[in-house]
Amino acid sequence: MKYGKYIIENDGPATWKILARDNMRVPARFFALKSMLSQIYRDNAIKQIINVATLPGIQKYSLAMPDIHYGYGFPIGGVAAFDVEEGVISPGGVGYDINCGVRFCRTNLQYNEVKTRIKDIITGFQQSVPSGVGSHNAIRKLNKQELDKVLHQGSEWAINNGFGDAADIQATENYGKMEQANPAKLSNRAKERGLNQLGSLGSGNHFLEIGVIDKIFNKKAASDLNLEENQIVVMIHSGSRGLGYQVCDDYLHRMVKIQKNYDFELVDKQLSSAPFKSNIGSDYFQAMSAAANYAWANRQVIMSLANRSLEKTLSISPKQLGFELIYDVCHNIAKLEEHDVDGKTVKLCLHRKGATRSFGPKREELPQKYRRSGQPVIIPGDMGTHSYLLLGTKKAMKQSFGSCCHGAGRVMSRSAARRRFNFNQVKNELQNKGIVSYSAKQKTLVEEAPDTYKDVNQVVMAATTAGLAKKVLRTRPLGVLKG
């Protein structure tokens, strides 16, 4: 089939290849069910995968996951791997919310024990975790020395300061810390923005959600994760807040200014990049790593506040609650990883923008407890339907550099959502499904209405059909605090 002048071929189950032409250095590949194609073609995201394929040092494919949709520069759901010797690093390929990510936590609670208390639980969350535009002051304001420690230590800082347990580190991607972090590479503006936002959700699609496991697909895998049907779980979606936005903005602007010094042509300024080994490329990687650490500390603090809030609301002990982090995944990040390229193991700078790592068994990066099974992959849906917990696969290592989708993916703009829905309609629809919702702003709830997203069931089916991950269980939302 054709997309403008580009030829698209089926390349396996739920897998599509765009043949390289013109200035594309590699072909592009995206994952989708056939029934999803017309929607994907409509919003021009395909052009963005093609654009990424023109960047220097890109390996094998410019990729997009099944939740692909139109972004800026990279598509949302975009994955690209660059050779660290000859390739580039791109702030726009990571995005503004550096290390935006999701946590999945278990509890000992059963649905029947809490089904009448969901409103109280969401009220408790709302009082404990600042949410909404510019939210801040979840914990005392940090001074500059403390902020530098957060930027160095990530999750570890939060745990050392009483937010969570040492075991959480083992259940966090990269153990909650990028070693390459260097706070000296952040501007004063970026640091200033980070002083009082730690432990806050932020706005937009960020959330804190309580849900129930309503379907198990793989009993053994679920049991290994200490999860079962009717169990209450908590999910957290947030990132690096204003500090991360500022890091991206600072470095993107600097790279745009010096782009003419490099011998490659850009098809989109938002893809401005620098050689990974250049001074500015290295500076950005160190700054981005520090912002990633801030995001891990942020989610760690939010999780701890949510844990305490649940104990308080339900008047139960930590032991009774049994709150435990299953895994924390990041979906806006650049990382150094080794992958097979044409039979050789090559060190690559993996960019995932709106894509989750999905490492299969035996990868050294995984903690011992997940090294046999593959890592947990968390796919939150919209607030009215389901979310999924999957496991990474060996096939994903070959097909997508060990990557999978990060959510359902938007299909409708926020302004279109406001034209189509109103607050009461969305609130009632959620209530009819038994879902309690709270949003700092009524408008956010409308803009995040379930119908503004793709059907997460289809997106997950595309991912599993393509072999990017395998299903373990599904959850149903009971209550959600939106940003």
Added chain:
Amino acid sequence: MNYQILDHTADLQVQFFGKNKKELIKNSAIALSQIAYEIDLHEVENGNCYVLNITIKESDFSELYVGFLREILFKINTSEFCFFNVEFKKLTQTTLKARCIYDRGEVCKLKNEIKAVTYHDLSIKKNREGWSAKVIFDI
């Protein structure tokens, strides 16, 4: 109408208008304040006047324009400045020196987070009515 919000699947695309480049820049600053605070201009025009001096030098006009928007957004997001006028001391293709007039306080509370200005599909055009710029913002 000095600006119009266009449909964009994931983010915010805005088209700004002005009779000339100066007005385009001024209207962009005011429009960003209006979007961020969901506020009518007259609510702040009769309030306090504070001045932020901005100087930007870039290699061309589109960079200059983006540079200006970045500064305005930074102040909106971090200091809750609500801009309602821009007076130019100098404006060329590569240099902008301006006094940006703003209010702050109770009426200027952030309601919408505009994370950043992007370069993707950026267009600045002159037409029969004057100038317009289309910009995608990350939200």
